Amino acid sequence: MDYSQFLMMPQEIGLLVVFLLVFLYDTFMPSKSLKGLPLFATIVFGIFTIFSFFPVQDGMAFGEMFESNKATWAMKNILNIGMFIVLLQSVKWANSDFVAIRRGEFYELMLLTLFGMYLMISGRHFLVFVIGLETASLPLATLVAFEKKYYESHEAAAKYVLTAVFSSAIMLMGLSFVYGLTGTLYFNDIASMIVGDKSLLLIVALAFLISGVGYKLSLVPFHLWTADVYQGAPTMVTSYLSVISKGSAAFAFFVILVQVFGAAYAPIWEWMLYAIIVITITVGNLFAIRQRNLKRFLAFSSISQAGYIMLGVISANAVGMASMMYYILVYIFSNLAAFGVIAVIERKTGKVTTDDYNGLFKTNPWLAFVMMLAMFSLGGIPPFAGFFSKFFIFLGAAQTGNVAIYVLVLIALVNTIISLYYYLLVVKAMFIRQDECAIPAFKSHWTEKAGLIICTLGIILIGLVSCIYTGLSGITTSLTSMFSMI
Amino acid sequence: MEIFSNMLIYFVIIPVITLAGLALTKNKGIDAIRAVAVTGATALVALAIYLVIYFLHARATGDTSDMILQTSVTWYEPLNIKLALGVDGVSVVMILLSAFIVFAGVFASWKMDPLPKQFFLWFFLLSTGVFGFFISVDLFTMFMFYEVALIPMYLLIGVWGSGNKTYSAMKLTLMLMGGSAFLMLGIIGIYFHSAPEGQPLTMNILEIAQNDAIPHQWQYYLFPLTFVGFGVLGAMFPFHTWSPDGHASAPTAVSMLHAGVLMKLGGYGCFRIAIFLMPFAAQQLGWIFLTLTGISIVYGAFSACVQTDLKYINAYSSVSHCGMVLFAILMFNKTAMTGAVLQMLSHGLMTALFFALIGMIYGRTHTRDIREMGGLMHIMPYLGVGYVIAGFASLGLPGLSGFVAEMTIFVGSFEHQDMFRRVLTIAATTSIVITAVYILRVVGKLLYGAVQDEHHRTLTDADATERISTATLILAVAIIGCFPNFFIDIIRDSFTPVVNALTSVM
Amino acid sequence: MPLSSTIYVLAIPFFMFLFLGLVGVKMPRKITGVIGVLGMAVTTVWAYAIAFTYFFGVDQGQMSDGVRQQIVTTDWTWLSFYADKLVVKLGILLDPISAMMLVVISTVSFMVHLYSLGYMSDHDGNPEKGFQRYYADLALFTFSMLGLVVSTNIFQMFIFFEMVGVSSYLLIGFYYGQQPANHASKKAFIVTRLADLFFLIGILILSFYTKTFDFIQIMGANGHDVCNAFTSAQGLTFMGCSVTGWALTFIFIGGAGKSAMYPLHIWLPDAMEGPTPVSALIHAATMVVAGVFLVARMFPLYVLEQGAMDIICVVGAFTAFYAAAVACTQSDIKRALAFSTISQIAFMMTSLAVSSADGKLIGGHEAGLGYMASMFHLFTHAMFKALLFLCAGAIIHAVHSNENSKMHGLHKYMPITSIAFLIGCLAIAGIPPFAGFFSKDEILVACYEKGIGWGLWMSMVAGMTAFYMFRIYYLIFFWKKHEVHGEHKPKDQPWTMTVPLIVLALISCVAGFVPFGDLVTWDGAKLETHLNLPVAGASVGIALIGIGLATAMYWKENPLPDKLASMFKGLWTASYKRFYMDELYQFITHKIIFQGISKPIAWFDRTIIDGFFNLLGNVTNSASFGIRKMQSGSVQGYVSYYIIGAVLLAAITGIVILCF
């Protein structure tokens, strides 16, 4: 066996190194110095994040089961950034009394799930993909259950693990059909096998596959676990779930649909996605309107956001892919900013409902400011990054040019009004509503501040500085082989 | 970068610098805040006046290009989105108007309380959007600045407003954003048909108009989208209903800026994007929107007749006047369109004046219900006379701006060969009587007659800052009314391209 | 004096307005008053000089082979609707009527300025509050009227119509503290505005066809060659009538509003809520003649549109009678005078309408007699009506009431006023040799030539005029002894108020001998006029009968009037209530416009349209409440949604694929 092909996966290797370092620190360091573990893990991961920006060479490895190209490289970096912010924000929380005893596991499991997502992104064989998927989802179940004292945490974990296994079972069923029809699990081979007449069994398989990935992306009607899990899980884990795993799943989804089913089945899955997007955005918004618990509220908002991300998938072209990755990046910054504020306030006061935020601007103007930026960015208000990502993803979707897509974009746009409504509700609570027993002024830890500042800069700059999107689109347009069969 | 050698960009940079300066001030340091705000506003006015002079000079020296001061810097290279600047006569006068209103607005909100710093921050963010909208000729940047100008409204009304403010603010924001949702779809559609087969797509309005590549059946979809999108902001019937509540709840300066400048974005966009880029559909579907705007002219005037809240009266009269703007734009000839721009100027200044005075009166009497006031002319003659002048401007007294604008519109509209349009024009002219009715009704109830409330006898007349802000506007109104040709000469020729485009598809 | 200096006749009042309005308020009242009067005096002198130069001066191009030319001395492009055509200019057009009007306006206005010095002060001579504003508004009023008469184009005329309307609004509402003045000013403005709307429409139609506003371009020099665009447009018809007919009729409605023709007259009687000198100005010289002047100005077009002419004729004749009938019963002297004004203005209108322009001789008179007569009557009427109103002002100032029941027998207290008033009455009644006789005689002649019916009708009205004027006169100065209440008894007013009376009285005596036919004709050519004895005699006879009747009824106190009043109760009350025109307007404005249109529209806006957008929000909310059961919280529910969703997705797609 040729070990040089490990050079194809420097990011995976680096991640494993980080994991090992954290593991060794956790295992062999004296227990009194374990307080430094969170910071240590964060710093090491930060270094890794920076190094992983070094370009990798394109190519396939391990019998073409694993592909690394510019797009996967960029996507992994995007995830790294998000992961770094999450770790940064979780430093203080990880040292709090309840979780301190298990802080090591927290970081190890987080890094493991990230590794699984890497596999999802880079896998070009369904075996690798499935392993990555499970590696990404199973540790998360334990992370959801991390708040040992809270019943909600465990209820959420139970719901999560049961539904997760169920969905993976369904997806595997679909995969077995695919295998039975084609006799292979390589993406490219399947693609070359299934050209020709449409078989019903493959349609079923496609539906099951979409449902399996849609579960990770929490698309309606496979989304119902989302709200409960987000609400019950520790806020750090929630933010991680809402952005990182979503992002990776979206990317993998794009690759599978375009590369595997792109050839002959594009109309079919585009139709399926069409229906799913419409109900996803709508249902997510409708639920979000009535939520008072902010974590639950953001859960539903993230459902509708997933619908917007799918607009990039349905476009199935280079612009759409670039817009989707760009959207994910912006979404990471915006959502992590929101969750960061929620986490800080929850850690200080334990309050998570909208009404608790009344008059927040008077007492904690900066937190309120960041939260407002996050809400505006999620709602797509210029000059913040969310506006650009929304515009570009609509642009990408509309590039396919048929009127049906325009109608879809119109539906999405009308939904942005509803979403704007509930985002503004939060702003209203913080800025307009007055409350004498508002959350008192407090100072947050410097790591949390750092995380929020990074998010704020991202929200403000990513849109105005065009180079990021330009780079992404340059990358995606270079993937000629991928879109060749569409 | 060559972009900074173009003076237009400074219309955006100055507000941004002002924002930065305000951000540096202390929350309590009210004097510093005022100083920064006034400096920024004054700089804007100076720059705007210089721009007018520059424009006249350029035209005088034989620069006949459609737009002067054109600069184009690539922003989003893969989508061919550029930061393209350029102004013609219409944008020049619009910028001048905006600068004046911002200037007057700063003084009108002199005693803003609470949180003056945040107020001015949002205030200048809004003006950033407004100026950016007027200076840019790129669909994307226009749309971006458009929304930048819209969103601060929510907090400006919600935090500093009065009455049922949260409801009004939410309604206003959602309706305007709903409009801009249609607009966004329209812009995307235009973008993908902006160039003939094989050529690179573009967002630059001038290039799109030059390519003239939008297929006719697509124009049928895109024209209503864009026109309604802007029409919502232009208070077109039946999408005007945000205006009364919004204006009633908004603080003075915000009402001034909103009615004075923001509603103009609607009219400007309607002609600059909807009609200019899709002349065929404009010719085909124009009659629908013409009917709607015709309705809103008379409708707004009639509804204003029975209101009792000063701000509601002006909101409805704004519906009527802005309806006249869109009405004239849809007449597709130079005279009417020139009249439309004059009407924008006139309505902007006049309504700003109205809202400023209302704010001052409200600040003293703490009521806006005309049934509870009376004989204020005895008590505050300066404000009273100002209000009468604003009223005369609104009902079109010669020598003030309203008359010039309305007459240009009527004459231009009536010149149209199409009988339907002529009859509509006749219907629209009736508004001058109804306007007189409700204006005189208010003046009679509010200023004349005996003093209703004895407590009002102790009230004071306008102070220095208030006099500055009102005098500025009154002067501007009188200047437009007395020397209309100066403005008409700036404006008229800017309509040559759009009129040519419209006539070419007939 | 060069005619090009006419601009100063306008410039001075305008400057006075700005000066008094902005600076004057800071100055002591008396001084501002004096300044105003002086300014007006200069204007008057200047206007006289201009008029003299125009009519009799050395030739500055105003005479060519015996025909007075129209001279445009100033022309400033103010507003250009199109780059080349359809330009609004502000200019000065001098021709017989505008020169004549300059004289009339400046004279009356100057008298009023002077008179107001006394009138607007209390008995100790201290000017009252708002004195400066009063003089500023007077200056503005004068300026607007002067600008109106010298207009070179119809649009400029429209502009100054508006200006006149607004300055009258300011003056009528001078006592804005009092509700009646407030209402009266509003009414005056809105009614005239309504008329101006039609005027505007008329202008739009006319300019649409002629492509110009300019009088000379439309009607040609001296109105002799009307432009082809107009004549060709006469062919086009709209709803049966020719478009030019519509245009001219609409324009006439505009004039009718200002000239208080029935049914747009209702604002005029209320206009007396302003200070009495203002009423004098409005009724005599400025506002009400604007309409007549407009028709006269466009006379060459009207004669081409007999339809429009007939409308004017009917309206004028009816208004004359109606106003006279009302005036017979009014107890408020100012209101009575107001209706007499309406009646006299109607005389002028009718006379214009019966006039003809084609060159042929009718009944020994040249064409255009009616035109000349109308202008003549305008001139004389301005003088004696101003006189009458100023007298009324003096009386009111003395007894502090408008009701003639408060007066009676003032003759021995204020003889000068009484005599002046008598002269005015004789003049308006048309007794030679006073001014009114000549002008009214010409009018009647013109009417008889139009048709015997018109002549008889107008003669009857003339008789009524004599009757009600003397009725007022007797009721004020005789009828019974004046009972004095208060310590100071009524007396003649200070010189500032009496001098104008005397001057105007003298003018009223001699004005009739002005050779008007040589000066003011519709085409500038001389017009031979000679007394038409039968008509003159008849009219004088009728006048005398009217006077006699009045004398019989009102000279000494007697029960006869009340008997008559009770005999024709309904008629009397109807006439006293001005035939319920105001009530009708009240009904239309309040019940129909406000209650019937505005209220429903406002309701519709708040309920239907606003309600619709609120409904959208509520529907969204209720929908989000309705689907909440989906999130039941039980894992099994979740997975059932999951599996159903997946299967449905597959099934629907499969069916679609298999079927299509």
Add this chain to the structure above:
Amino acid sequence: MDLTLLMYLIPSLIMFGCGVYGFVTRKNMIAILISLELMLNSVDINFVVFNRYLFPAQHEGMFFTLFAIAIAAAETAVAIAIIINVYRLAKNVDINQITKMKF
């Protein structure tokens, strides 16, 4: 008699159906886990059978099955652990008890 493909597929599909049915109907979380196992195992059968009958040349399906079994084991372990935690706090393993968070 020799066994055909369908003779394996139909039972596995029935197994799968039973698993889904059991998941939706059973109240006890352990029972639900068991039905999940049924579903996963039916998937394994599918893979093996397809491989054995249709594509005997390679062993992709076999390998996949091995991994699938491992994954299933891991899932079961995690699930059991969490269920035990729930039992600690809720004192029962009734699936209808854990519906605190809803709507």
